[in-house]
Amino acid sequence: MGEVIVVTSGKGGVGKTTTTANLGTGLAKLNKKVVLIDTDIGLRNLDVVMGLENRIVYNLVDVIEGNCKLKQALIRDKKYESLFLLPAAQTKDKTSVTPEQMKKLTEELKAEYDYIILDCPAGIEQGFKNAIAGADRALVVTTPEVSAVRDADRIIGLLEANEIGKTQLIVNRLRPDMVKRGDMMSADDVIDILAVELVGQVPDDENIVIATNNGEPLVGDNSLAGQAYMNICRRVTGEQVPFLDLDAKKGIFSWFKKK
Amino acid sequence: MKLSDFFKKKSSSDVAKDRLKLVLVSDRATCSPEIMQRIRSDIIEVLSKYAEIDMDGIDINFTQMDTEENDGKTVPALYANIPIKNMNHSAK
Numbered sequence: 001m002g003e004v005i006v007v008t009s010g011k012g013g014v015g016k017t018t019t020t021a022n023l024g025t026g027l028a029k030l031n032k033k034v035v036l037i038d039t040d041i042g043l044r045n046l047d048v049v050m051g052l053e054n055r056i057v058y059n060l061v062d063v064i065e066g067n068c069k070l071k072q073a074l075i076r077d078k079k080y081e082s083l084f085l086l087p088a089a090q091t092k093d094k095t096s097v098t099p100e101q102m103k104k105l106t107e108e109l110k111a112e113y114d115y116i117i118l119d120c121p122a123g124i125e126q127g128f129k130n131a132i133a134g135a136d137r138a139l140v141v142t143t144p145e146v147s148a149v150r151d152a153d154r155i156i157g158l159l160e161a162n163e164i165g166k167t168q169l170i171v172n173r174l175r176p177d178m179v180k181r182g183d184m185m186s187a188d189d190v191i192d193i194l195a196v197e198l199v200g201q202v203p204d205d206e207n208i209v210i211a212t213n214n215g216e217p218l219v220g221d222n223s224l225a226g227q228a229y230m231n232i233c234r235r236v237t238g239e240q241v242p243f244l245d246l247d248a249k250k251g252i253f254s255w256f257k258k259k
Numbered sequence: 260m261k262l263s264d265f266f267k268k269k270s271s272s273d274v275a276k277d278r279l280k281l282v283l284v285s286d287r288a289t290c291s292p293e294i295m296q297r298i299r300s301d302i303i304e305v306l307s308k309y310a311e312i313d314m315d316g317i318d319i320n321f322t323q324m325d326t327e328e329n330d331g332k333t334v335p336a337l338y339a340n341i342p343i344k345n346m347n348h349s350a351k
Contacts, residue, residue, distance in 0.1 A: 157287070
């Protein structure tokens with residue numbers, strides 16, 4: 001029986017879609033069967049981040065409305081056999097799907113896949129309600145900024161009110177140099193304020209931009225962000241993984257220093 | 260780090276933390292303006308039995324307060340500033 005995980009944030013532009021793509025790809029690397037669902041109807045993006053935009057035939061709304069079979073709408077990943085994407089519709093709006101329909105869909109997928117990961121739209125309206133309807137667990141993505149943390153707090157409250165079993169936090173776009181100078185809140189600062197469990201801290205890494213340009217999630221590569229995302233995937237599967245030292249500079253000197 | 264840094268005011272991340280804590284207090288209080296209004300009129304009603312209140316000077320709202328227990332975390336608190344014109348000694 002699979003687990004349904006919703007990736008949400010409240011605020012837009014903090015990295016929900018990037019996180020979803022890397023989480024899904026990383027879990028597939030760990031030999032899990034994974035379906036990613038883009039629930040941002042009208043503003044789909046997970047397809048381009050995954051590099052699968054040219055393979056879309058059917059979408060989420062087609063499945064809900066019965067225009068096609070669920071299997072027909074699932075797009076297999078370019079690299080990983082066990083990874084699938086169910087894209088959002090681009091020409092419909094959020095009211096074309098109801099929370100009950102989403103719940104039914106995720107229940108159906110749970111029978112066959114290990115993880116069903118939902119990329120939630122920004123905001124707290126219908127799209128959010130649809131995305132969390134069938135979720136067993138939530139990963140809240142935030143950045144160390146006042147606006148994003150405030151919205152994350154609101155989202156955490158709403159997830160609790162909707163009795164989502166487990167809520168964990170990912171602090172994205174950390175800049176260790178700024179944290180050191182006292183000009184950016186650390187992941188610990190954010191955890192202190194929000195009082196939830198931390199499941200990952202991801203550094204601000206230009207490799208993310210390059211990966212998105214290419215449509216290939218970087219999870220598991222040598223970049224700091226790639227390692228951070230891989231660690232998140234392992235933690236999601238229940239493994240105990242220590243947090244990365246984001247300040248570690250690559251090279252022989254840092255290797256000596258660490259020893 | 261320059262010597263002058265020691266005398267500098269709070270770092271911007273500390274400012275961010277303090278501002279966030281404050282804003283979250285009112286966000287989390289989830290006290291709608293309607294409920295706030297009802298709390299106000301109830302407090303006024305009770306106090307009016309004992310004193311004549313300066314209705315224009317009333318200030319009742321939520322704020323945050325540091326606590327000794329709870330690991331020194333801040334908790335929401337209601338503050339009320341109610342100017343009294345006259346004590347009503349004839350009150351039963």
